[in-house]
Amino acid sequence: MISSSFRHALSVALLTVAGALAFSSCSDKPDTAQTLPFIGERDVRPRADGGPADTIFAAIPSFTLTNQDGQTITNQTFAGKVYVADFFFATCPSICPKMQSELLRVYEQFKGNPQVSFLSHTIDPAHDSIPVLRDYAQRLGIQDASRWHFATAPHDTIFSLASRYMTAAQKDSGVPGGYAHSGTFALIDSDRHIRGVYDGMVKEEVDRLIKELPILLQEEAAKQKKAQ
DSSP: OOOHHHHHHHHHHHHHHHHHHHHHHHHSOOOSSOOOOOBSOEEEEOOTTSOSOEEEEOOOOOOEEEOTTSOEEEGGGGTTOEEEEEEEOTTOOSSHHHHHHHHHHHHHHHTTOTTEEEEEEESOTTTOOHHHHHHHHHHHTOOOTTTEEEEBOOHHHHHHHHHHTTOOEEEOTTSTTSEEEOOEEEEEOTTSOEEEEEETTOHHHHHHHHHHHHHHHHHHHHHHHHHO
């Protein structure tokens, strides 16, 4: 049975996503180009000149992790790229196999594009050592850690990051494997903003991620062209 605290954390994450999407749909200016919404906590700041208020969306905070090759990865690892993030653990007997098979489907679609990366965080760092993560990646068929990072860090770091990716994760002795977590996939842009949240347990949701990733890549290309 899933604990009440986990249910609460998951409910908060879902409500935040729903609120952000509703805000985006009613406040974004019409545009002939298709774009993705910004998702997450936001800060509305009045402008000194009296113009329309600026809306600032929270970004993924700075982090330092270690991947399956023993390499340190930080936000800078993903500079100029978009990436998909999720949370798992190697001995997970419930949702993780389905999640990772679905994320592998996304990876196969975009593995030829160096602008797209993947980041899977273990929520069981005590067990999921570097060799365990490397073996896990290889069993999925991932040979290039620079494209799909399976990463570890102390529990506090991982659980804090999970909430920022709109994911619920916690220790729970009452569930198989000892950890409870949601199956969220988060799509992150090059400015560290969440641009999509998807249920990794639902094929149609993952299909939506596959469809929306090129939209974000088009946004990124336009942004880079404008900056030149």
